[in-house]
Amino acid sequence: MTRNRHWVLLRRPEGLPQLADFEIREDDVSEPAEGEVLLRVLYAAMDPAIRGFMNAGGYAAPLPLGAPVKGMVLGRVLRTKARGFATGDLVWGFGSWSEYVSVPAAQLHRAPIEAGLDLSASLHVLGTIGLTAHYGLFGIAAVKPGERVLVSGAAGAVGSLAGQMARIAGASRIIGIAGGPEKCARAVAEYGCDSCIDYKAEADLSAAIGAALPEGIDVCFENVGGAALDGALAHLRKDARIALCGMISGYNAEAQSLKNAWGLVVNTARLHGFRVTDILADRVRMSAMLAEIAGWIAAGKLRWHVDVRYGFEAIPETFLCLFSGAHTGRLLVRLAGD
Numbered sequence: 001m002t003r004n005r006h007w008v009l010l011r012r013p014e015g016l017p018q019l020a021d022f023e024i025r026e027d028d029v030s031e032p033a034e035g036e037v038l039l040r041v042l043y044a045a046m047d048p049a050i051r052g053f054m055n056a057g058g059y060a061a062p063l064p065l066g067a068p069v070k071g072m073v074l075g076r077v078l079r080t081k082a083r084g085f086a087t088g089d090l091v092w093g094f095g096s097w098s099e100y101v102s103v104p105a106a107q108l109h110r111a112p113i114e115a116g117l118d119l120s121a122s123l124h125v126l127g128t129i130g131l132t133a134h135y136g137l138f139g140i141a142a143v144k145p146g147e148r149v150l151v152s153g154a155a156g157a158v159g160s161l162a163g164q165m166a167r168i169a170g171a172s173r174i175i176g177i178a179g180g181p182e183k184c185a186r187a188v189a190e191y192g193c194d195s196c197i198d199y200k201a202e203a204d205l206s207a208a209i210g211a212a213l214p215e216g217i218d219v220c221f222e223n224v225g226g227a228a229l230d231g232a233l234a235h236l237r238k239d240a241r242i243a244l245c246g247m248i249s250g251y252n253a254e255a256q257s258l259k260n261a262w263g264l265v266v267n268t269a270r271l272h273g274f275r276v277t278d279i280l281a282d283r284v285r286m287s288a289m290l291a292e293i294a295g296w297i298a299a300g301k302l303r304w305h306v307d308v309r310y311g312f313e314a315i316p317e318t319f320l321c322l323f324s325g326a327h328t329g330r331l332l333v334r335l336a337g338d
Contacts (some may be wrong), residue, residue, distance in 0.1 A: 002029045006068040007097035007315050013054055016323055017329075019052075022069070024314045032102040039091065039101050043308075045123050046319045046331035047072060048248045068096035074123050075101070075112060092122050093318045097315050099335060109280070112290065117297070118306070124330045125161060125304045130293045132288060133161035133221075137169070137241035140274050141219045146171030148213055150232055152176075153223030155183035156194055156243060157304075158331035164223040164302055171219070176211045177205075177228050179325050180303040183220030186328070190303045199228065206231035216240070225249045235262035240269040248322070297298035305329030 003026055010023040021097035032038040032074040050071050053063045065071060077085050083106030089155025093108035095101040111122035116292040137143050138156075149166040153159035154176025166174050176193035178184045184196035195212055198213065202208045206287065209217075216237035222229050232242065264271055279286050296302045307327045309318045312335050 001004055002100070003027070004029045004098060004100045004101075005312060007312075008066050008068050009054060009063050012062075012064065015083065017051065017054070017316075017320060019316050019320070024313075025029045025066075029100045029104060029178060030077055035082050035106075036102045036104055037082050037085050037091070037108065038076050038078045038127050038230075039073065039074045039095065039103060040332055041075045041095060041099055041101060041131040041335050041338075042090075042333060043074040043123055044095075044333045045072040045074075045128075045322070046096055046313060046315075046322055047128075048246055048322055050319065051322075056121070066102075068098050069095050070094060071121060072128055072255075074119065074127075075100065080105075090122070092127055092277075094169050098313060109286075112294065120306045120308060120332055121304075122333060124157065124306050125293060125297065125302060127186075127275050129157045129304075129330055130161055130162065131279050131289055132158050132245060132294060133165055134289045135243050135276060136221055136274060137162050137165050140222065140243040140272050141241040143169045143171060143219045146172045147218035148173045148175075148215060148237070149219045149221065150175050150177070150209065150213060150217045151193070151221045152228040152232075153246075153248070154178045154187040154191060154196055155328065158221060159221065159223050160187070160191040160329065161302065163187060165192075166219070166221075167192035168296060168301055169213075175207075183325075183328070186305075190305075192313070194273060210235050218291065219243070221245065232260045232298070233258065233263040236267040236269045237271075238267050240267055242271045243271065244273040271274070306332055306335055308332045310334050 005026050007022050007023050013021050040129050053070050076091040087226040090111040091108040114124050149171045151159050151163045155178040174193050176187040176196035176305040178187050179200045184198045187193040187196040198210045206228045220242040222244050223246045226249035307329050316331050318333050
């Protein structure tokens with residue numbers, strides 16, 4: 001009987017998660033139930049949404065203490081009791097921080113294997129990250145040619161794609177917000193931004209946003225919240241749209257409040273929160289979006305970066321990099337070879 005290891009939630013984090021909040025536990029690999037497939041996990045994705053699973057008030061019911069931490073994974077099917085999947089298939093979907101995991105087939109998607117792309121692309125540009133950027137920019141914000149766009153977290157996994165997709169859409173000016181000169185330089189050189197504001201170097205972020213976009217903001221792709229969102233609200237144009245993807249600046253603190261919400265009223269603007277899970281449930285629409293993204297890749301219009309760390313033991317400390325900024329692009333942990 002093969003043994004299985006999991007990283008479980010030992011205690012609920014108070015503020016910033018600590019390594020002591022997690023523990024390795026071991027059991028036997030279980031057979032999949034009817035409608036499930038058993039995966040050997042190859043990659044585990046480190047996403048800010050995972051923080052929300054650990055406490056009440058997040059994306060779903062809080063993760064039970066002692067349970068494996070949930071997250072997006074890419075794996076190979078070992079055994080299946082579900083139609084539509086065969087042994088050896090490569091798939092991605094919601095799993096857990098485990099070496100093996102049984103997952104309902106309804107939660108899984110085949111990993112697209114595009115010529116010349118590393119398998120990890122299925123957990124980034126051709127997976128939930130690419131879908132999030134596409135859905136937020138086109139489905140929620142409905143960006144149009146000639147518009148002025150602000151992207152916070154512009155060198156992060158989602159923000160880096162959102163900036164480039166805004167460029168593809170014909171935005172007239174794209175301003176990023178990122179932390180540190182290296183990330184800001186990448187946002188301009190690789191990720192579609194005309195310029196990028198280093199929030200770590202600005203005493204008044206709102207003033208910096210106003211200087212970079214003196215005619216105001218038509219579309220804001222918001223990943224950070226806090227001062228970035230407040231600054232955007234102070235510089236909206238008429239009928240502006242804000243696609244609220246995340247608010248990572250407040251995930252380890254008390255709930256955030258909006259300081260410049262009146263700007264929504266004055267400018268008849270719209271603030272719309274969204275989740276990529278809404279798209280995952282619509283496989284026809286998801287497939288169409290991924291096909292469009294694949295076309296942009298083939299045309300050389302998209303760049304992305306995957307920050308891969310190695311080994312099952314490295315999962316918690318890699319996850320904590322999300323909150324320190326000690327990473328570039330999407331964070332993945334590779335648990336096993338293909």
